[in-house]
Amino acid sequence: MDELRRFRRALVAWAAGGAGAGAAAAVARELAGGGVRMIVLVEGSSDQAALEALATRNGRDLGAEGVAVVPLGGATNIGRFLDVCGPPGLGLPLAGLCDIGEERHFRRHLERVGLGSGLTQAGLETLGFHVCDADLEDELIRALGAEGVQEVIEAQGEVRPFRTFQGQPAQRERPVEHQLRRFMGTHSGRKALYAQAMVAHLDLERVPRPLERLLTHV
Structure with a gap:
């Protein structure tokens, strides 16, 4: 296991607390002292896959640059990770990505650990934390267009599985963009697979703003 993966696993165990936290x-x-210069906190593995894929397309290797992209396993865990990664813990520079519906969790806990006060969305961006509308899958689907996503x-x-999904009674009358977004969440690992694949298919002039701004920041 490479050191960056070990570092991520250690952070997750530390943030979880319990007997093994110490x-x-x-x-x-120890691993942070070996060359981690920034931690990027994202909600899930699909966000990690998209960011790392975009970095690769831009000729960058975030791991080699000392940037650790860490999935939180859900936005409500942001407080625990800020405690271990931010000023109360490692004190490393931070950045992040969240859905608009989860922005309040990020804002509240960033303020709690002393990384801002009265934060607006612009204030979050100044800190390196960017907000997707409504989430990253929605941003990528809009950037590619429905036809482009179906090519992916x-x-x-x-x-064939997508056509079968479209034919389900609950999906038939919904817009294709909604169908595409829901389809990506129907199996474990599919969201991360498609996040990476959509970024690979994307015109680099049409990268969603939150993703582009985050990569520029790190």
Whole structure:
């Protein structure tokens, strides 16, 4: 296991608390001293996949640059991770990405650990935290367009499962963009797969603003 993966696992164990938190903290501190210069906190693995794929398309290797992209396992965990990564813990520079519906959690806990006060969305961006409307999948679907996303689905060999999904009673009358977004969440790992695939298919002049701004910041 490479050191960056070990670092991420140590952070997750530290943030979770419990009997192993002290040992995990020691591992995280040791590995952070080995070259981690920034931690990017994202809601889930699909956000990580998209950011790392975009970095690759821009000729960057975030891991080699000392940038650790850490999925929170849900936005409500942001407070725990800020405690271990931010001023109360490692004290490393931070950045992040969240959905608009979860912005309040990020804002409240950033203020709690002393990284701002009265934060607006512009204030969050100044700190390096960017907000997707409504989420990253929605941003990427709008950037690619429905036809472009269906080309990605075809490239993944999943046209038939998608057509079957579209034919379900609950989906038939919904806009295709909604169908595409819901389809990506129907199986474990599919959101991350499609986040990476959509970024690979994307015109670099049409990268969603939150994703582009985040990569520029780090």
